[in-house]
Amino acid sequence: MEKLLKLYLSIACLLLLFCCSTKREKAEAVYKRAIQYPQGSRMSINGIKRATEIDSTYEQAVYELSVAYLKRGLPHQWLPQYNKAVTLDAATRIPWRGYLYLWFYRDYKKAIADFDASDTLTPNFIDAPQGHSVDYWRGIAYLGLKDYQASNAYFEKHIAQEIKAFGEDYVDVTAFLYNGISYFEAGNYEKALVNFDKQLAYSRNLSADAKYYKAQIFKAQNLLELSKETINEAIADYNLGYNNKRPYVETLRQIYPEDLEDLKKTLQ
Numbered sequence: 001m002e003k004l005l006k007l008y009l010s011i012a013c014l015l016l017l018f019c020c021s022t023k024r025e026k027a028e029a030v031y032k033r034a035i036q037y038p039q040g041s042r043m044s045i046n047g048i049k050r051a052t053e054i055d056s057t058y059e060q061a062v063y064e065l066s067v068a069y070l071k072r073g074l075p076h077q078w079l080p081q082y083n084k085a086v087t088l089d090a091a092t093r094i095p096w097r098g099y100l101y102l103w104f105y106r107d108y109k110k111a112i113a114d115f116d117a118s119d120t121l122t123p124n125f126i127d128a129p130q131g132h133s134v135d136y137w138r139g140i141a142y143l144g145l146k147d148y149q150a151s152n153a154y155f156e157k158h159i160a161q162e163i164k165a166f167g168e169d170y171v172d173v174t175a176f177l178y179n180g181i182s183y184f185e186a187g188n189y190e191k192a193l194v195n196f197d198k199q200l201a202y203s204r205n206l207s208a209d210a211k212y213y214k215a216q217i218f219k220a221q222n223l224l225e226l227s228k229e230t231i232n233e234a235i236a237d238y239n240l241g242y243n244n245k246r247p248y249v250e251t252l253r254q255i256y257p258e259d260l261e262d263l264k265k266t267l268q
Helices: 002-020 023-034 042-054 059-071 075-088 090-105 108-121 134-144 148-166 173-185 189-201 208-220 224-239 257-266
Strands: none
Touching (some): 059 075, 059 090, 090 108, 134 148, 148 173, 173 208, 189 208, 208 257
């Protein structure tokens, strides 16, 4: 009887503690349990949704619910939910929305609009959603729009800022790759080669993408033997897994084995 009474008292204390906690504390507890499940899973979505119902101003949960919708393939639910997070923290969420527009929607104009808006919201700070500056992401968005001049301008700005702050070896090699692709598309082979060589220099000479574009340049310059050698190296790198790709979505200008083999055939 005494043990049973202690059990009742313990349960009563827990219930009293839960009842006395704030809405935010309750929401945080539910949210922390929900994010233990795989992102985008039904259990995760239901738990995070419950947290937002407990406290609709809990921005982290409001935001994570939108991401869960997007990764589950429910874009029609992502944007309305994400915009709720924007109202709670515009400075953080607008540049991130631009990133999501860029990769999940390929809506380059809306992405650029959000990246531009972030400059106004944080005039003395360069936002960096997903670890890259908005200048880097603008460079990719303008490449998607085939505005190569603007693309190169933003990549050059991003690269210069990274070099000034940390050194050239700190620059993500994809910045050199995309900058080179944009120069290649514009027909500026000299600057394209400079950037592809930079990428290779900082990636242990392993990049199917950089070598694929270099092989095309060598072909255009009628350096056929060098082009053949380079495309064979590109195929070898690809087979080892050294190609530019992204989780969840296809990256911009992603190459596939067929692209490499087709170029090789034109050189035979």
